[in-house]
Amino acid sequence: MSNIPPPSGAPLGPPPAQGGYSGGPAPVPSGNAGLLSPRWNVTDGPPAGWAPKQKMVAGLLGIFLGAWGIHNFYLGNSKKGIIQIVATIVTCGIAGIWGLIEGILILVGNEQARTDAYGVPLTD
Numbered sequence: 001m002s003n004i005p006p007p008s009g010a011p012l013g014p015p016p017a018q019g020g021y022s023g024g025p026a027p028v029p030s031g032n033a034g035l036l037s038p039r040w041n042v043t044d045g046p047p048a049g050w051a052p053k054q055k056m057v058a059g060l061l062g063i064f065l066g067a068w069g070i071h072n073f074y075l076g077n078s079k080k081g082i083i084q085i086v087a088t089i090v091t092c093g094i095a096g097i098w099g100l101i102e103g104i105l106i107l108v109g110n111e112q113a114r115t116d117a118y119g120v121p122l123t124d
Contacts, residue, residue, distance in 0.1 A: 046118035050076075055122040059107035066099015071106070076117030 053075055062071035067088045069081030087095035106113040106122070115121050 046116075046120050050118060050120065052120050052123045053116050055106060055109070055124055058122060059103045062099050062103020062106055064103075066101075066103050067093060067096025069099060071099065071103060 058071050058075055061074055065071070067084070069084030069088075072078070072081035072084060084095070084099055087098065102113065113122075
């Protein structure tokens with residue numbers, strides 16, 4: 001092989017394969033894809049393998065551990081559960097009444113507490 005450089009504008013050849021990459025431009029995510037998009041969208045329904053949650057379990061978790069948002073983690077509302085933890089810490093436990101009230105509302109079947117985070121109705 002000669003060491004003569006190719007003419008200007010001519011490709012130097014395919015890039016070296018690294019980690020299974022076969023060359024060409026890297027794929028660009030379209031739309032809202034990427035790290036900032038949620039793993040599942042509520043309008044798409046529950047993720048595969050998502051079992052219906054029980055109303056009694058969610059209500060009792062809300063009553064007894066509601067200050068720490070455990071019932072929200074159980075129902076798939078992780079963001080709300082983290083907010084409840086922070087609120088409980090910042091208010092030195094006073095915001096724990098929020099979880100107690102939510103637990104009672106879940107058990108009595110309030111309109112806003114009948115489904116989990118993905119819209120799946122709670123079972124009895």
